[in-house]
Amino acid sequence: xxxxxxxxxxxxxxxxxxxxxxxxxxxxxxxxxxxxxxxxxxxxxxxxxxxxxxxxxxxxxxxxxxxxxxxxxxxxxxxxxxxxxxxxxxxxxxxxxxxxxxxxxxxxxxxxxxxxxxxxxxxxxxxxxxxxxxxxxxxxxxxxxxxxxxxxxxxxxxxxxxxxxxxxxxxxxxxxxxxxxxxxxxxxxxxxxxxxxxxxxxxxxxxxxxxxxxxxxxxxxxxxxxxxxxxxxxxxxxxxxxxxxxxxxxxxxxxxxxxxxxxxxxxxxxxxxxxxxxxxxxxxxxxxxxxxxxxxxxxxxxxxxxxxxxxxxxxxxxxxxxxxxxxxxxxxxxxxxxxxxxxxxxxxxxxxxxxxxxxxxxxxxxxxxxxxxxxxxxxxxxxxxxxxxxxxxxxxxxxxxxxxxxxxxxxxxxxxxxxxxxxxxxxxxxxxxxxxxxxxxxxxxxxxxxxxxxxxxxxxxxxxxxxxxxxxxxxxxxxxxxxxxxxxxxxxxxxxxxxxxxxxxxxxxxxxxxxxxxxxxxxxxxxxxxxxxxxxxxxxxxxxxxxxxxxxxxxxxxxxxxxxxxxxxxxxxxxxxxxxxxxxxxxxxxxxxxxxxxxxxxxxx
Numbered sequence: 094x095x096x097x098x099x100x101x102x103x104x105x106x107x108x109x110x111x112x113x114x115x116x117x118x119x120x121x122x123x124x125x126x127x128x129x130x131x132x133x134x135x136x137x138x139x140x141x142x143x144x145x146x147x148x149x150x151x152x153x154x155x156x157x158x159x160x161x162x163x164x165x166x167x168x169x170x171x172x173x174x175x176x177x178x179x180x181x182x183x184x185x186x187x188x189x190x191x192x193x194x195x196x197x198x199x200x201x202x203x204x205x206x207x208x209x210x211x212x213x214x215x216x217x218x219x220x221x222x223x224x225x226x227x228x229x230x231x232x233x234x235x236x237x238x239x240x241x242x243x244x245x246x247x248x249x250x251x252x253x254x255x256x257x258x259x260x261x262x263x264x265x266x267x268x269x270x271x272x273x274x275x276x277x278x279x280x281x282x283x284x285x286x287x288x289x290x291x292x293x294x295x296x297x298x299x300x301x302x303x304x305x306x307x308x309x310x311x312x313x314x315x316x317x318x319x320x321x322x323x324x325x326x327x328x329x330x331x332x333x334x335x336x337x338x339x340x341x342x343x344x345x346x347x348x349x350x351x352x353x354x355x356x357x358x359x360x361x362x363x364x365x366x367x368x369x370x371x372x373x374x375x376x377x378x379x380x381x382x383x384x385x386x387x388x389x390x391x392x393x394x395x396x397x398x399x400x401x402x403x404x405x406x407x408x409x410x411x412x413x414x415x416x417x418x419x420x421x422x423x424x425x426x427x428x429x430x431x432x433x434x435x436x437x438x439x440x441x442x443x444x445x446x447x448x449x450x451x452x453x454x455x456x457x458x459x460x461x462x463x464x465x466x467x468x469x470x471x472x473x474x475x476x477x478x479x480x481x482x483x484x485x486x487x488x489x490x491x492x493x494x495x496x497x498x499x500x501x502x503x504x505x506x507x508x509x510x511x512x513x514x515x516x517x518x519x520x521x522x523x524x525x526x527x528x529x530x531x532x533x534x535x536x537x538x539x540x541x542x543x544x545x546x547x548x549x550x551x552x553x554x555x556x557x558x559x560x561x562x563x564x565x566x567x568x569x570x571x572x573x574x575x576x577x578x579x580x581x582x583x584x585x586x587x588x589x590x591x592x593x594x595x596x597x598x599x600x601x602x603x604x605x606x607x608x609x610x611x612x613x614x615x616x617x618x619x620x621x622x623x624x625x626x627x628x629x630x631x632x633x634x635x636x637x638x639x640x641x642x643x644x645x646x647x648x649x650x651x652x653x654x655x656x657x658x659x660x661x662x663x664x665x666x667x668x669x670x671x672x673x674x675x676x677x678x679x680x681x682x683x684x685x686x687x688x689x690x691x692x693x694x695x696x697x698x
Contacts, residue, residue, distance in 0.1 A: 094111075094114055094115060094116030094117070094148055094149050094151070095116060095117050095119060095143045095146070095148055095149065095150050095151065096110065096111065096116055096117070096118045096119065096151045096153060097119045097120075097139060097140060097143055097150065097151070097152045097153065097154070098118060098119070098120050098121070098125065098130075098153045098154075098181075099120075099121045099124065099125075099136065099153065099154050099181070100121070100124050100125070100181065101124075101125065102181040102182055103153035103154065103181040104118065104120060104125060104127070104130065106153055106179065106181060106182060106183040106207070107151070107153055109183070109206065109207070110151070110203060110206060110207075111475070111476070113206050114199075114202065114203075114206075115475075115476030116151075116476065117131060117455075117472055117473055117475065118130045118131065118472070119131045119132075119133055119139060119143055120132055120133070121133065121136060121139070122134050128471060129471060129472060129475055130472060131443050131472035131473070132443070136154075136158065136162070137161075137162040140152065140158075140159060140162045140163060141162060141163065141166060144163055144166060144174070144176065145166065145448075146448060146451060146452070147174060147452065147455075148174065148455065149174065149175040149176075149177070149191075149195060149196065149199055150174070150175070150176045150177070151177045151179050151199075151203070152176070152177070152178055152179065153179045153180070153181050154178070154181065155178070156178035156187055156189060159176065159178050159189060160189070163176065163190075167190070173190045173191055173194075174190070174191050174194065175188070175190060175191035175192075175194055175195045175196035175199060176188075176189045176190040176191060176196065177189060177196055177199065177200055177203070179203070183207040183209065184207075184209060185209065185212065186200045186203055186204055186207070186209060186211040186212065187200075187211070187212045187214075188200045188211065188212075188213060188214070192213065192214070192224075192227075194227070195227075197211075197213050197224060197227070198227070200213060201213075222265045222266050223261075223262070223264070223265025223266070223267060225240060225243070225244070225291065226240045228261070228293060229261050230420075230422075231295060231296045231297075231332070231420030231421075231422070232259070232261070232293055232294070232295055232296070232420075233293065233294050233296065233329040233330075234291065234292070234293055235284070235286060235291075235292035235293065235294060235327065235329055236285075236286035236287070236290075236291060236292055239286055239287055239288045239290075239291065240291070241288075242287075242288030242289070243275060243288055243289065243291055246274065246275050246288070246289060247267070247268075247275065250268075251268075251273065251274045251275050252268040252269060252270035252273035252274065252275065253267050253268060253269055253270075253273050253275045253276065253277055254269065254270065254271060254272075254273040254275070254276050254277070255267075255269060255276075255277045255279075256276065256277065256278045256279065257278055257279025257280055257293075258279055258295075259277075259279040259293060259295070262277060262279070262293070274289060275289050275290070276289065276290045276291070277290075277291045277293065278290065278291070278292050278293070279293050279294070279295060280292060280293075280294065280327070281294065281295075281297075281298070281326055281327060281330050281416075282325045282326065282327065283322070283325055283326070283327050284327075294327050294329040294330040295330065295419075295420055296329075296330060296331065296332035296355075296420055296421060296423070297330060297332065297398070297416055297417045297418070297419060297420055297421055298326065298330045298331050298332060298401070298414055298415070298416055298417075298421070299331075299332055299333060299335055299392075299393045299394075299396030299397060299398060299414065299415045299416075299417065299421055299423075300317065300331050300333065300334045300335065300353075300355070300393065300412060300413075300414055301334075301335050301336065301388070301389040301390060301391065301392035301393030301394070301395075301396070301412065301413045301414070301415065302317070302334055302335070302336050302346060302349070302388075302389050302392065302410065302411065302412045302413075303336060303337070303340070303379075303387075303388030303389045303392070303410065303411045303412075304340070304343060304345055304346070304409055304410035304411070305409040305410070306343070307344075308343070308345045308409040308410050309345060309409070310344060310345040310348035310349065310352075312345070312407050312408065312409060312410055313345045313346070313348070313349050313407075313410045313412075314348065314349050314352050315407070316405060316406075316407040316410050316411075316412055317349060317353070317412050319405075320402060320405045320412055320414070321414075324401070324402050324414070326402075326414065328353050331353055331355050332355065332396070332417075332420070332421035332422070332423040333350075333355050333356045333357070333358050333396065333421065333423025333424070333426065334346060334349055334350045334353070334355055334356070334357050334358070335357075335358050335359070335360065335392040335393060335395065335396045335423075335426070335427060336357075336359055336360075336388060336389075336392050337359065337360060337361075337362065337365055337383060337385070337388050337392065338359040338360060338361050338362075338427075338428065338533075338536075339362075339383060340359065340388075341359045341428075341430045341533075341536040342430065342535065342536040342537075342538075345410070347430070355423060356423045356424045356429065357429070357430065358396075358423060358424070358426050358427035358428065358429060359427050359428050359429075359430070360391075360392055360395045360426075360427040360428075361427075361428075362383075362384050362385060364395050364427070365385040365388065365391035365392060365395055366384070366385050366391075367395070368390075368391040368394040368395050369385060369386050369387075369391065371390075371394055371400070372386055372387045372390050372391060372394075373390065373400065373403050373404075374387060374390060374403055374404045375387055387404065388411070389404050389411040389412050389413040390403065390404050390413040392413075393413045393414055393415035394415050395426075395427070396415060396417075396421060396423070396426050396427075397415065397417040397421050397426075398415040398416045398417030398418065398421070399415060399416060400413065400414075400415050401414050401415055401416040402414035428500075428501040429501050429503075430501070430536065430537065430538055431497070431498035431499050431500060431501045431502050431503070431504070431536070431537040431538070432498055432502075432503045432504065432537060432538040432539075432540075433494055433495060433498040433504050433505075433506060433521065433537055433538070433539050433540075434453040434456075434457060434504070434505045434506070434540050434541075434542055435505075435506045435508060435512040435513075435516070435517050435518045435521055435539075435540070435541045435542065436450045436453050436454060436505050436506065436507050436508065436512060436542045436544070437450060437508050437509070437510055437511040437512035437513070437514075437516060437541075437542060437543055437544020437545075437546075438450060438466060438469060438470055438507055438508070438509060438510075438544055439509070439510065439544040439545040439550070439630065440509065440510060440545060440547050440550045440629035440630040440631075441469050441509070441628070441629060441630035441631040442629075442630030442631070443472065445545050445550065445630050446470075446544065446545075447542065447543055447544060447545070449542045449543065450542045450543070450544055451473060453505055453540075453542045454470065454473045454474060454477075454505050454507075455473065456503060456505075457477065457503050457504060457505035458477070458478060458502055458503045458504070459477065459478045459479075459480065459494075459497055459502050459503070459504045459505070460474045460477045460478070460479045460480070460504075460505050460507060461479075461480045461482070461490055461493060461494040461497070461504060461505070461506050461507065462480075462481065462482065462490065462506060462507030462508070463481070463482055463483070463484060463486075463490070463507070463509075464481035464482065464483065465484075466507045466508070466509050467479055467481050467507060469509075469631075470507065480493065487517065487520060488520065488524070490506070490517075491506060491517055491520045491521050491524055492524060494506040494521075495521065495524060495525065495534055495537065496534070498537040498538075499531070499533050499534045499536065499537050506521065508544070509544075509547070510544055510545070510546040510547045510548075511543055511544045511545065511546040512541040512542055512543065512544060513541050513543075514546045514548070514565070515565075515567055515595050515596075518541045521539065522539075525539070547593075547595070547626070547629060547654045548563075548565055548593040548595075548654065548656070550626070550629045550630060551593070551624055551626035551629060551636075551654045551656055552593075552624075552656065554626060554629065554636050555624045555626070555636060555638060555656075555672050555674040556664075556672055556673045556674040556675045557674075557675040557676070558591055558622070558624065558656060558658055558662055558674045558675060558676050559591060559676065560675055560676045560677065560678055561591065561659065561661065561676040561677065561678050561679075562588075562589075562590055562591070562659075563590055563591035563592070563593065563676075564585050564588075564590045564591075564592055564593070565592070565593045565594075565595060566578065566581050566582060566585060566592060566593070566594055566595070566609075567594075567595040567596045568594055568595070568596050568597050568598070568602070568605045568606060568609065569595075569596035569599070569602070570602060570605065575605065578605060579605075579608060579609070579612070582608075582609045582612050582613070583612055586612050586613045586615070586616040586617070587616055589616070589617065589659045589660055589661075590659060591656065591657065591658055591659045591662060591676055592613075592656070592657045593654060593655070593656045594606065594609065594654070594655040594656070594657070595654065596651060597649050597651075597653060597654075597655045598646060598649050598650060598651065598653075599651055603646055604646075606644075606646050606649060606655065607646050610641065610644050613641060613657055614641060614642065616660075617641065617658075617659065617660045618641070618660060619640060619641055619642030620640045620641070620642070621640065621641040621657060621658050621659070621660065621662065622638055622639075622640070622641075622657075622658040622662050622663070622664035622674050623638070623639050623640065623641050623643075623644050623655065623656065623657050623658065624636070624637070624638055624654075624655070624656040624658075624674060625637040625638075625639070625648060625649060625653055625654075625655060626653065626654045626656070627650070627652050627653040627654075628652055629654070636672070638664055638666075638672050638674055641657060641658075658674065658676060659676055661676055661677060662674065662675070662676045663675060663676075663677070
């Protein structure tokens with residue numbers, strides 16, 4: 094949920110909604126300065142960026158502003174996310190896009206909070222108080238492509254005959270008649286609808302599966318597809334795919350869940366053992382292997398209802414289907430596979446965060462990180478369960494994040510810069526591989542999300558010093574022996590690399606930077622450019638360019654990245670006061686050929 098506000102009146106309204114609905118507030122920086130507001134400088138750019146980032150957009154401004162700026166980005170009603178225009182004082186709510194993708198329902202919820210009736214304009218909602226193309230949870234429309242023709246018929250006064258059980262369909266004001274020209278059918282089976290016949294499926298089927306380790310996703314999907322077709326069952330009636338928790342990290346199961354657009358949920362051994370007396374096809378071999386006499390049938394039964402389709406087999410997989418008397422709430426059963434996203438948030442500036450990193454933070458239920466880093470993303474995590482750790486507690490915070498994910502949580506572990514560069518990504522992988530790691534830890538999903546590293550940000554602030562070969566070295570000797578660090582500095586100096594020094598000094602360690610400087614001065618000139626970048630992307634940012642022989646340890650702290658140029662790196666201050674520090678790649682030499690020189694192989698090509 095994203096709120097876009099232009100002034101203090103809109104901010105007050107957005108905060109009232111945020112207190113109930115959660116979400117992130119984006120504010121026009123020229124008028125609003127608040128800690129809990131993510132600032133943007135241009136209204137059009139801000140609107141387009143928030144819309145592109147995904148999630149519902151509530152714009153507290155005139156509808157015309159939203160329409161003019163978003164019009165070039167619009168696709169079709171099946172792809173565009175919910176967008177609502179809300180009067181700054183909360184006196185009017187208009188869903189502009191995605192009415193049947195959540196905007197109408199969100200407008201109603203906002204109306205309840207603000208005590209105002211939303212102006213809902215979608216046809217079936219206004220005519221008959223029912224959203225036919227946005228059925229309630231647990232229901233799916235089989236032929237949404239026919240909805241437009243169906244609603245046109247309703248608008249012309251045609252009546253509807255409703256076949257099957259679906260109380261929500263009868264709760265609206267649809268004109269009904271037994272001899273109606275329009276039909277709505279609720280069914281488990283595979284039916285084909287058209288512009289005068291809508292087909293709905295209630296999600297009352299539980300799909301239980303089992304498979305050998307490493308089974309192909311295509312095999313499992315084909316088995317499920319063939320089983321459904323043989324029994325004349327629609328995949329839209331599936332409420333979830335269920336299995337034993339030992340299979341929580343089985344790629345084929347998650348691929349099948351994605352293919353059928355259903356949640357993958359997992360039961361523990363005791364849950365499946367409780368169903369053994371109901372299994373029509375118990376297997377002693379499976380019992381000996383995993384502790385229960387049948388995974389597919391037991392998992393289907395554990396999800397609710399009675400067995401409808403007994404176990405079907407392929408070479409390496411099995412499936413079974415149970416039917417419940419009502420909707421199966423698949424996402425509440427068993428446990429989901431836990432997920433840990435190690436997220437790089439860049440050096441500190443909000444507009445230096447990648448879209449992938451922001452999306453991961455929005456998806457996460459729990460945020461874990463060093464307290465300072467959490468403060469830098471306060472605008473994104475105001476409605477999250479946050480756990481802050483002190484500097485030096487790196488292993489404790491990563492263990493905590495992994496353990497939460499292993500219990501089924503969706504967790505984001507925050508790193509500054511890039512998640513894989515001197516950050517938490519490597520430690521997460523290491524802890525999962527240690528001999529003392531609990532077995533269930535390795536079942537979690539793990540991904541690393543990129544961020545702009547301090548090295549990149551410092552380089553681009555100063556010019557292009559990383560234009561040729563470069564390396565990075567940490568001067569922290571807490572985990573790396575001093576002699577190893579100095580050996581690496583010597584090698585990088587001899588190789589004439591541009592070097593970025595991370596963790597250059599600390600209160601306890603003041604000499605390694607000075608020793609590195611002495612080594613470098615043996616290999617490159619004293620006037621080699623050095624960049625000191627402190628608090629990049631933050632209000633207190635400082636960028637200093639000096640000579641290598643002018644570098645002093647007292648000019649550096651742990652918040653500073655030190656970048657030393659190669660012997661080819663050049664530096665000059667431009668007329669506007671900015672620096673131009675760059676390392677050429679040798680293009681000038683390439684094109685400065687002596688007269689009558691033979692063309693090289695590249696030129697011939």
